[in-house]
Amino acid sequence: MEDLISFTILTAVAYGLYQAYHSVSGPREITWQEFRTAFLDKGLVDKLVVVNRNTVRVKLHSNATGTMYPQSGTTPTEYYFSIGSVEAFERKLDEAQRELDIPSHERIPVAYREEVSAFSTFLHFAPTLLLVGMFVWLSRRASSGGGSSGGIFGMGRSRAKLFNKETAVKVKFSDVAGMDEAKEEIMEFVHFLKEPARYEKLGAKIPRGAILSGPPGTGKTLIAKATAGEASVPFLSVSGSEFLEMFVGVGPSRVRDLFASAKKHAPCIIFIDEIDAIGKKRGKSGGFGGNDERESTLNQLLVEMDGFGTQTHVVVLAGTNRPDVLDPALMRPGRFDRHIAIDRPDVSGRKGIFQVHLGPLRLSSHLPELSQLAQKLAVLTPGFSGADIANVCNEAALHAARKLHEYVEETDFETAIERVIVGLERKSRVLSKEEKKTVAYHEAGHAVCGWFLEHADPLVKVSIIPRGVGALGYAQYLPAERYLLSTPQMLDRICMTLGGRVSEEIFFGIENITSGAKDDLQKITRMAFEACANLGMNSVIGPVSYGNDDREQFQKPFSEKTGQMLDEEVRKMITNAYNRTRDLLTRHKPDVEKIAQLLLDKEVITREDMIKLLGKRPFDRADDMDKWLAENQKLGTRSAPPPLEPAEVPLPVATSKTETDTQL
Template identity: 80%
Template sequence: MYPTAVVGGGDYHFSIGSVEAFERKLDEAQRELGIPSHERIPVAYHDEVSAFSYLLNFGPTLLFAGVLFYLSRRAGGGSSSSGGIFSIGKSRAKMFNKDTDVKVKFKDVAGMDEAKQEIMEFVSFLKEPARYEKLGAKIPRGAILSGPPGTGKTLLAKATAGEANVPFFSVSGSEFVEMFVGVGSSRVRDLFASAKKNAPSIVFIDEIDAIGKARGKRGSLGGNDERENTLNQLLVEMDGFGTQEHVVVLAGTNRPDVLDSALMRPGRFDRHITIDRPDVGGRKGIFKVHLGPLKLSKNLPETDTFAEKLAVLTPGFSGADIANVCNESALHAARNSHEAIEESDFESAIERVIVGLERKSRLLSPDEKKTVAYHEAGHAICGWFLEHADPLLKVSIIPRGVGALGYAQYLPPDRYLLSTPQMLDRICMTLGGRVSEEIFFGAENITTGAQDDLQKITRMAFEAVANYGMNTVVGPVSYGGAQASGESWQKPFSEKTGEMLDAEVRKMIVNAHQRTTDLLTKHKEDVEKVAKLLLEKEVITREDMIDLLGHRPFANRKDAMDKWLDENRSRERSAPPPLEAPGEPTPAPAASPLPEQPRL
């Protein structure tokens, strides 16, 4: 402590150790000096505390208040006008204005004609409800849009709102689930209250499996209870008291098999609309939609014809894949300073979507390049001379993607069933690369390039034996295949049955290996032709295969690519010859009877 003494008009500062000791010594000194008590020096104390000490005392309180404010802002979405933590039970669904935000129409959605026809009733009812109600009909409560990713479920829901010209509420299923108890149920109530206030309206819940999974299968933990409470509130809102408002609920999911049966029953989701990957006609329509905004080269065929060719070249593509191809082609054209998008840009875009970016930095040695060429030639010959195999579309030995040193692209038909001969031919075609290496380089010089092929054929053979009942020894039984035995801790068959399955799978693959060896030994010269052409050009197409080997020896197995080539040649033959300038000699006919086709 530092007291201050005022003596003779001056200030003196000195330090003391203790207040009691200071007062005692001061009294003793004044007593010794004989100073009367009324004249003794008075002692007064003044407390002086710094601002830092005040902050230190109130620090914990301020810190706690700051944490509460941060949680309030975060729960309210970061907006001070949203009510903060008190608005955590409000729905986060985004409402799209029917006049400005939702501009998608059914004409912008291609490749799903059956789904559009199925969902058109919702549009008609929302536009003219009296026409149905006078006959006693009730509006369907909702529809489940299910299908693989990228097939256009969200786009179809938005087009429904655009056609119906009604308010459209969009929300994700995961936005109902929070760490706070009761928030999901509160948000469901608020969502339907907003939809009823703006009725007629459409509510779209994307990825509904986040809250709609079957109840009571995985115990009753806290998180599971909260999700089930949210699902229960959704069930009540969709089919409880007071459900006469014109509110349609659309939901999208990739996993309809895990949804609760109470959610899927009529009266809640009346329609189950499956949106699958488009066929050739559907892909053509989707390409026509996405080719519209692009600046295409004048050297390309007309849009209808070019869209048909692109549809043929992209089997199994979803709508999102097709949109990605069109966007990648425009990016490739801009990257190469093209004035318009050319056919080569679409060619590169399709290859990039299928097998990845070309790895120009990965240079193969001559021996490796030769091995890859004969490997891919083996695949190509098997696909060409096996009746039920998928016909070859393109084969390349240019490294692409992460680990692909070469690839063979096939054109599988739109097939929904797979017979035993078809599966065996597919196994033989997949084994073609490994067998070709054994024939031309010896069994002792085989490489690791066939690892992916071996995994595929092992999986196919196991499915045929253990799941599809295609084996006479095992019999017509199904153990769920590789997926069931891999997900469960306990296999659905005994150890003895497992040994029998392993033996039959090995037997099927060994027989297919011998059959492939016999086929490629018979067509050894054709394999060499294809391999040498691959080493020369690095990429060969269906047209090159026809020129090299002739048409496939199965006239009844023509696919969409063969039909397109035949139609294109017919169009070129029937086209009028170009006008000759006067005085110029007539050019000699080309040596080849057929004009060279553009390659993609």
């Protein structure tokens, strides 16, 4: 800071000298009219000098007295005035001397001169030189590592926020639900730092760190906040992107400063959010652009976590939703010893999360008690993350306030969930009678296939109300909590997805098939290709896997012949499923008509309506929805379930979340 003050003072002095040079010590500037009336007409001019073709210096006789500026107290030895061009000046001077009847041999001599002032030139370029010098100075100070001052303006200092006993975080583990295993592992680190001697006397070493990985919105940062709230040790929180700057060397300097600050407060916890910003695998970009700075920052982090002199009690927690892109050197034991996966919560986890977020809401007395309401919403929201659940509860309260409700009603939850998942109802999008009929039969085909296929996900709700950007209708299903997917389950899922397209063909003819099944066809093509190319579910291709679809790959991992074989087997699998779906819907054509007519009348039907029309599913398997309906009927509190729709399309190898038609 002292250097900066000196730099500012020097700039001010240079500017003062520049002004003094032009205002005090320099000659006096006059106009042509002043020159003629004060000097030329009185015969006081001895000589004129044209300098650089734009300025004329006036040389007076030695006996000339200063009468032009008596108020100044001094008479300048020289005067000057500016001219536009030499030709115009010469013409005006000749005319003036002719008017004064000055003979040609007595006329004022005019000299021409080219001059360059070193001081003036320097002052003209001074601002540019000062600016360049300032940038060079800043770059050198930043690349020097910052030292104790962290570089100019503290550029090399860490931006980590310190939480200690005075600035404790209010979030506790009691506010975190649905991740009991993760909380247990995180609490181990807190115990390590609170009582290190208990472990060290047995020869154990305190783990250096843990990676919190999982999909977005599952609560990685929240559990880190809860760790800060529960721990009685200092907690430093920083984002991975804060290590990257435009100046070279700032990232490593901030890493050094972060760990130096942590060692001062040891035992201590460091949390780096979104560590993939600096922890990506090295050597992929060829060392161009900002990759060198990112690699330098990563190298410094590796050294600080497991280099010489790392015996202090500092634990590093890091969060990311892209653990696959992290450098292997960062993930090895000794740096991040624990890899804690935080996945989407199951039914019991969702119930706990709903209880946390429903607590602050002013709920209506007509709703079930908090535990029962949370269970009901948890059953009907498979695949929801903690952020999704928090958004649903907040949207319900906002909707109740917009509608001037005194309490949050069940309809508020229904509207909020539909808005979060499907989008707002498009009242301006009015379908024609033919389009509405097509949508109804399309969705009825999905519903009947899901009802009579054993391994298909059971239906929760069908709607033909246009919502969002491109959804003219949708069918929502309640998948079981599966972690494996068998071949029959995948085939049933493909058939269920084809139900809408096949229903259009049966009732309107193949020549009248619409574009509404585009999204369905994309889904089943991906599923069939995944089954043949990666999951080994095809007898012709065999038990091989060519890896996931990587957009960075410029060459397919299989030959042209294998690619042709894959195309044939994928087409064969989809064609067989299509024929099977056509046979099923042909047998249940009256059931499809019943569902379609009810949809045209009510626009929205639920599982209870399906049970009334078609009876219970012909499979002796009751899911969570059936259990909830049975308990609700026993208690005599029957109410239509809210129209919940998870956000993700079911993937071939993941637990199925939902089935949503974005076209129909």
